[in-house]
Amino acid sequence: MRGYTKKSIITAFILSFVATVLCPLYLNSAPIELRWANYFPIGTAHTKIMEEFIRDIEAKTQGKVKFSYYPAGTLLTAPKMYDGVEKGLADLGFCNIGYTFGRFKVTEALDMPVGYNTEWVATHVANDFYRKFRPKEWDNVHVLSFSICGLNVLMTATRPVYTLEDLKGLNIRGTGYIAEVVSALGGTPRAIPTPEAYDAVLKKVIDGLYISMETLRAFRYAEVIKYVTEIWFIGQGYTFYLIMNKNTWNKLPTDVKKVFDEYPFEEKFAKMWNEIDIDGKKYGLEKGIKFIQLSPGERIKWIKATEPVIDKYVKRMVSEGFSEKEVRGWISFIKERRDYWTQKQRELGIKSSTGPDDLRVEFK
Numbered sequence: 001m002r003g004y005t006k007k008s009i010i011t012a013f014i015l016s017f018v019a020t021v022l023c024p025l026y027l028n029s030a031p032i033e034l035r036w037a038n039y040f041p042i043g044t045a046h047t048k049i050m051e052e053f054i055r056d057i058e059a060k061t062q063g064k065v066k067f068s069y070y071p072a073g074t075l076l077t078a079p080k081m082y083d084g085v086e087k088g089l090a091d092l093g094f095c096n097i098g099y100t101f102g103r104f105k106v107t108e109a110l111d112m113p114v115g116y117n118t119e120w121v122a123t124h125v126a127n128d129f130y131r132k133f134r135p136k137e138w139d140n141v142h143v144l145s146f147s148i149c150g151l152n153v154l155m156t157a158t159r160p161v162y163t164l165e166d167l168k169g170l171n172i173r174g175t176g177y178i179a180e181v182v183s184a185l186g187g188t189p190r191a192i193p194t195p196e197a198y199d200a201v202l203k204k205v206i207d208g209l210y211i212s213m214e215t216l217r218a219f220r221y222a223e224v225i226k227y228v229t230e231i232w233f234i235g236q237g238y239t240f241y242l243i244m245n246k247n248t249w250n251k252l253p254t255d256v257k258k259v260f261d262e263y264p265f266e267e268k269f270a271k272m273w274n275e276i277d278i279d280g281k282k283y284g285l286e287k288g289i290k291f292i293q294l295s296p297g298e299r300i301k302w303i304k305a306t307e308p309v310i311d312k313y314v315k316r317m318v319s320e321g322f323s324e325k326e327v328r329g330w331i332s333f334i335k336e337r338r339d340y341w342t343q344k345q346r347e348l349g350i351k352s353s354t355g356p357d358d359l360r361v362e363f364k
Contacts, residue, residue: 031066032256034248037090038071039078044218045276047071049268050094060259067092082243086140091248096149097239101176105320106135107239109330110148111177112313113306114338116235118352118359119212119277121341122148123270126239128337133330138241142249145265148237150212150277151354152178154229155221157201157208160292161229164301173197173209180309181236182210185302198224212237213280213353214273222280222287229292232354233299234306235338240269277353278361285363 036054040046054067070076076084081095082103097104098111110129116122126146130138154161154172161167167186174182179189190206194215200206201224209221216222242265249257284291294302310331317327342359345352351361 031063032252033066033068034091035068035070035075035089037076037081037084037093038069039073039076039081039095041072045272046094049272052268053263053265057259057263060263061256064253064256065259082141082241085243085245088245088247090245092144092242092244094242095240097241098176098178104135104137105317106133106137106330107146108177109313109327109334110146110239111236112310112331112334113181113234113236114310114331114334115233115303116148116151116237116338117232117342118235118345118355119148119150119237119273120270120345120350120352121338122151122235122237123266123273124341124344125334125337127266129330129334132333138243141243141246144242144244144260145269146242147240147266147269147273149240149273150214150280151232151235151237152181152210153213153354154231155209155211155216155225156227156229157204157225159207160227160290162292162294163298164305170207171205173200173206173211177309177313178210178236178238180312181234181306184306184309186305194219197221201225212277213284214276216280216287216289217283218276218280222284222289225284225289227290227292228281228284229294230354231294231302232356233294234302235355242269274350274352278351281353281361282363 036050038047038050050069050071054069058065058067070090075090076093078095078099081093082100084090085093097107107130110126116125123146126148130143130146154167156170159166159170164186170187171190172182172187173192174189175191179191182189190200192200192206194211197206197209198220201208201221208225209215213228216225252260281291314324314327314331318324345359352359354360
C-alpha cells in the first residue's frame, strides 16, 4: 500500500477497532442515570423506603441503573411533584394526590370515607382500582404504584369524642375531602398545614385533628393531644402515587423494565404504612393518650353522617361528564375489594393499629 507505513496501518486498525467495537461496548455498559424525587424529610420512614427501593433496583439491574436521590423537596416540592416528573425535571417522584386537589378526579374516589378497615387493606385496594379502571388522568406518566397512608382518626386535645354530639363546636384540622368529612360529622374544619398544627393545638386555635396515628410521633402531636377516637369503620386516608416520566420509561431496556414491573412496591408500601401507624399508636399510649372505640350503634350514625360526602363526589363527577352508574360502580368496586383484602389480612394474620378487634394489634 503505497504511501502508508506498516506502523500507520496498525495504528489505523487499532483506532478503527476502538471506534467500532470498544466505544459502543463502553457506552452500552454505562449506567442509566435516573433522578428520584421525594418531598418527605430525611430520616422518615417514607424517605427510608425510597432508599430501600433504590438499593434493591440498582442491585437487581446489576448496575445498569443508578439513581440520584432528592428527598426533603430538594428537587421537587409536593405541589410540584407531578408536573415535575411529567416534564422530566425528575425521572421518578413520590407524592400525595391531595396536593393537587381536583386534578386526579377519578382517583379521588379512593379518598372517600369507604371504611377501609386498615391502611394495609387500603393500599391494596388503591392498586386494584388503578389496574381495573386505568384513569386517563395518569396517561402522561408511567405509574409504578399507589398506596394509602394510615387511616385518619379523630385527635382531640381537651374533649373526648364518644358520640357525634361530642364533636359539634370543635375546630378540627382537615383539608380537601378530609375537611368535608369533618363538616359532615358536625365539626368545623380548619385548613392548617400539618407542620403548623402542633402550635395551633397548643395555642387553642384548633381543638384537634383528623389525621393518621403515625403523626403522633412524626409530628409530635402526642405531646398536645389527649384523646384519639378511632373511626376505621368510615376508614379514609390520603392516596399516594409513585410515578415515572413517560419518556424515561419508554427508553428503558426491556430487562430493566422487567425489574420495575416485578418489584413489590405495593406490598412494601402496605407494610410500611402499617408499621409506622402501629408505632405512632404505641408512642401515643406511652404518652398517656386515651384511645376510644365507639359502640356499634354509634358507628352506624357516623357512617350515615358521611354518606353525603360520597353523594357529593358522585354529583361532581356526573357534572364532569361521567354517568352516575359509572361513578357508583367505582365506589362499589372499592368496597368489594375492601372486603376482599380485609379477609386476606385476616388469613395472613397481619395486625394493624386500628380496625376490627381481630385485626388490631395488642399492646402489652
